[in-house]
Amino acid sequence: MTKTLKLTIGSLALMGLAACAAPNSSNTAPSERQMDKENSLQAYHWRLFATADKSGQQAPGITGANGEPVTLNFTDNMMSVDNLCNVLGSGYTIKGSKITFTSPVSTMKMCSDPELMRNEQAVGKLLPTATDWSMAKADSAPDNPAPVLTLNFKDGTKWRLKGEPTASTRxxxxxxxxxxxxxxxxxxxxxxxxxxxxxxxxxxxxxxxxxxxxxxxxxxxxxxxxxxxxxxxxxxxxxxxxxxxxxxxxxxxxxxxxxxxxxxxxxxxxx
Structure with a gap:
C-alpha cells in the first residue's frame, strides 16, 4: 500500500537564479552601483539573523521550520520566503533605497506547529510594510565577508539578513x-x-x-x-x-x- 503526495508540474515554476554582478569601483556611476546592488539581491539567499524593534533594541527572532532561519530569495521581479510552513511569494519593486513588496501569496499546506503558523502569518503581514533597504559587508570574516541586507518597516522594526551565495553564484x-x-x-x-x-x-x-x-x-x-x-x-x-x-x-x-x-x-x- 502506498501513500502519495503529488504536485502539478505546470504550477511549480519557481524563480530562476541570477549570477552575481561585478564588483563596484570608485569610477562607477551611481546608477550602475545601484544596479550592482540590485543584482546582488538575486545572487544570494538572505538568511534572517537579527531583528530590532523601533527603539533599536534587539527583538525576539522569527524562528523558521526545524530551527532554520527565515530566508528571502529574489529574482527580477519576484521574492519568495522559505523555511516557514508554506512558501510565501511576493512581487517587489525598488526605487533607489525604497523597496515595496506586494501582499504575499502562499501554498496551502497546514502545519502541526502553531508557532510556525503564527510566524508565517506575522511575516506575511510585515513584508508589505517594508519602506527601505540597504546592503553592506558584514563586520566579521574580513577575508571573505558576507553581505548583509537590512530591511526597515513602517512600524520602525528592522530585519538584518546575511547573504549566502546561490548555486549560480558559486x-x-x-x-x-x-x-x-x-x-x-x-x-x-x-x-x-x-x-x-x-x-x-x-x-x-x-x-x-x-x-x-x-x-x-x-x-x-x-x-x-x-x-x-x-x-x-x-x-x-x-x-x-x-x-x-x-x-x-x-x-x-x-x-x-x-x-x-x-x-x-x-x-x-x-x-
Whole structure:
C-alpha cells in the first residue's frame, strides 16, 4: 500500500537564479552601483539573523521550520520566503533605497506547529510594510565577508539578513533544469574508492509545457550526492534539479553538479 503526495508540474515554476554582478569601483556611476546592488539581491539567499524593534533594541527572532532561519530569495521581479510552513511569494519593486513588496501569496499546506503558523502569518503581514533597504559587508570574516541586507518597516522594526551565495553564484553559470525520479531504496554499486557503497537509483523524466510526462528514461546508478537532498529509505521521490556544468575538473571527477530545486512528487513505498 502506498501513500502519495503529488504536485502539478505546470504550477511549480519557481524563480530562476541570477549570477552575481561585478564588483563596484570608485569610477562607477551611481546608477550602475545601484544596479550592482540590485543584482546582488538575486545572487544570494538572505538568511534572517537579527531583528530590532523601533527603539533599536534587539527583538525576539522569527524562528523558521526545524530551527532554520527565515530566508528571502529574489529574482527580477519576484521574492519568495522559505523555511516557514508554506512558501510565501511576493512581487517587489525598488526605487533607489525604497523597496515595496506586494501582499504575499502562499501554498496551502497546514502545519502541526502553531508557532510556525503564527510566524508565517506575522511575516506575511510585515513584508508589505517594508519602506527601505540597504546592503553592506558584514563586520566579521574580513577575508571573505558576507553581505548583509537590512530591511526597515513602517512600524520602525528592522530585519538584518546575511547573504549566502546561490548555486549560480558559486558555480558561475546558469543551470539546466532536469527532473530525476529517485527509487525508494539505495542499491549496492561498484565504487572504485568506497567499498560497499550504496548508490541512489535514478531515472530521468521529461515533461511538456503543460506538465504532462512525455518520456521516462532507464534506471541507472547515481554516484555522489545531490546537493540539498537527503534520501529517506522507503520513499520514492521525483526531484526538480538544477544541473551546473563544471569546468577544469579532474579526470576522475564529475563534470556536473546537481542541486535540488524542489521535491515534485513523494511516495511512501511499502516493503
Amino acid at each position: 558555480y558561475g553559470s546558469e543551470p539546466t533544469r532536469v527532473f530525476l525520479e529517485v527509487a525508494a531504496q539505495r542499491e549496492a554499486c561498484s565504487h572504485p574508492m568506497m567499498p560497499n557503497y550504496q548508490c541512489l537509483k535514478v531515472r530521468e523524466i521529461q515533461y511538456n509545457d503543460a506538465g504532462v510526462k512525455t518520456h521516462t528514461g532507464e534506471w541507472m546508478y547515481y554516484y555522489g550526492d545531490i546537493e540539498g537532498y537527503t534520501h529517506t529509505p522507503g520513499v520514492r521521490n521525483v526531484l526538480r534539479i538544477n544541473r551546473y556544468e563544471l569546468k577544469n575538473v579532474p579526470a576522475d571527477a564529475s563534470s556536473k553538479a546537481d542541486v535540488l530545486d524542489m521535491v515534485v512528487e513523494s511516495e511512501q513505498v511499502s516493503q
